Amino acid sequence: MTEHLLTAARALDAADPLRHHLDAFVKAPGVSAYLDGNSLGRPLAVVPDLLDRFVREDWGTRLIRSWDEQWMALPERVGDRIAEVTLGAAAGQTIVADSTSVLLYKLMRAAVAARPGRSEIVIEAGNFPTDRFIAAGVAAETGATLVWVEPDSVRGVQPEDLDALLNERTALVVLSHVDYRSGALADMAAITARVHDAGALMLWDLCHSAGSVPMRLDACGVDLAVGCTYKYLNGGPGSPAFAYVRADLQGGIRQPIQGWFGAADIFAMGPEYAPTPGIRQLLSGTPAVTSMIAMQAMLDLIAEAGIDAVRAKSVSLTDFAVQVFDEQLAPLGVRLLSPRDSAARGGHVTIGHPDFRAITQRLWGEGVIPDFRFPNGIRLGLSPLSTSHEETLHGMLAVRDALG
């Protein structure tokens, strides 16, 4: 009964202009469907060689000299590359550092301080936990109040959801561009404009869109953003995050963790901290160089493919997943927890069923690897460059069979 789906999947794969990149990733023996590339992107096959060269030459032979020769510039250089490849942002506004959580803390603290006399942080009630947790901590220590947006959980935040919440007390709005559960894709331009109309700053969490969805941060006038590099940027487990600060805002903010790497003259080792003027002011400690190797190769691959082509493949994969859902899973009582319209959806599709917790554990043991999301969602993360339509079908049919 699924032969026509297999035929369709193979036809889509045959017509996929990016299909040759599927072979660019490390093979995973025993894994027949990896549908969690939006939790942890697969390593490119070139990464072991890159790390070998890095250890033997850059670290092992150039030794401390590599800091002057290349590593000191790396946080900005890779940040600029992320900006160019997927953010739609000019150079000098993006930096790789810390983790998403630590960068959220720095930017939220900086933003609240940059809007004196305003005391409210608007944040989605269903935003990713670390965003909410960090915001709660920042609110507690700055005396700010959290104001919750509670949108429809499938559609995600719509511009008009903010109308009743934005006012002269709003300092900052924190939203995810692509919702980590539903995959709902927010209207960055319209929402940012409304936030600016209220005189507040806009901070976007790009964790689930960077490397998957083309953005236009500069054109949208976005103030602040953070994102993750171990999902669609395939940086490896715990690779550092990135932060974006609009160029003309950089002189008006101050982040609280004033470590030596953010100082104006790092090796002067002078008595007082003075922040360096540009985006490097967001740095605190020594940048995680080893963890920045893999992501550079993936950024090159995305650049080669083109982010618009990556997005087109992503839409094709998620549209196909919805088709398979309709035919094979909906009849079994599974619910679609993602937008049906691809224009309103990022790179993953989430489906729900009470048995999914137990099923996910079993599938993982069998080499079919989707993502489980509490309380009963399976998230199908379809990383465009490393996932085929046939693999998607195979994984979803395994879910169906596990339910049967």
Place this chain on the structure above:
Amino acid sequence: MTEHLLTAARALDAADPLRHHLDAFVKAPGVSAYLDGNSLGRPLAVVPDLLDRFVREDWGTRLIRSWDEQWMALPERVGDRIAEVTLGAAAGQTIVADSTSVLLYKLMRAAVAARPGRSEIVIEAGNFPTDRFIAAGVAAETGATLVWVEPDSVRGVQPEDLDALLNERTALVVLSHVDYRSGALADMAAITARVHDAGALMLWDLCHSAGSVPMRLDACGVDLAVGCTYKYLNGGPGSPAFAYVRADLQGGIRQPIQGWFGAADIFAMGPEYAPTPGIRQLLSGTPAVTSMIAMQAMLDLIAEAGIDAVRAKSVSLTDFAVQVFDEQLAPLGVRLLSPRDSAARGGHVTIGHPDFRAITQRLWGEGVIPDFRFPNGIRLGLSPLSTSHEETLHGMLAVRDALG
């Protein structure tokens, strides 16, 4: 005229019970003396293979499953290993995370909050810049005042230097165990006891002692500590730092960057942040797994050698460096900026001369790599397991020749 020194160096190397470990590190073609292992430790030769296996198997094949299987526990597991190998601390009190700067921020904020009614942070005026910068930021945002210890720059902070500064207003004392410039080794037991007598908390920066100097954190009753893993723990450029919080203090502190990895139930994704009770409460974002591979191999090597034997080798190297200094450099007007008594010295020796800035640049180009410290110091970082007496002599004679 230096033949006797070469003979002495070779005799010391021949008698060195750890000499066979010199071959355990990646070879550096063109580098005849690497005397900067306390800025960036050399990679172990096994690291490329470890990274290869990590990328292909743990990351590339186990994929997201590795979080459950091993990575989630890694920050505590490696932290416990550091505690066992070099800190003299029981398990459950040490965690690998973030950078030294970010962990200093977390611990200083937590410490000031844990001592309500006290408003002074005592810190050395010559402490490493990031310690001073972070402390100044924490003071500014909490309303605390910095109180400066200004010890003799060679001897470093002595217990009695604190007598006039500690009182009922002191919340926290922040000192380096081994001074980053002079190498002066502080008396951890005596200083910690005095700080406790004043009712304050003690935070030690162990960046220049971890992996080089045996410590007894538990026995000394140390409250808080941070340290670096890319120096004598050879974790690679920007590898994450570690933090220690005394077990019975863990229930009484709260760090400000309350991200998901520090939450009691990380995947419940509940509405409110509740910190997990143990040392994991210091975590914020996703741990930097890739950057924790190399340090684990070095910790195994230090454990195999034994930290006391590592320290004995370190003392032998620095004693020999002082001998070479006396004979070859002092006559040229070079000054010794480190303690002469090895019991008062950590793992490096610093010497001073007005021409050292220019000389260091030249030596680096010739494959002799000491560390330059503003304004005119050359720091000879003699990482015990990767440095020989002959290499030390060669590097120091190159400095002499460059002055001549």
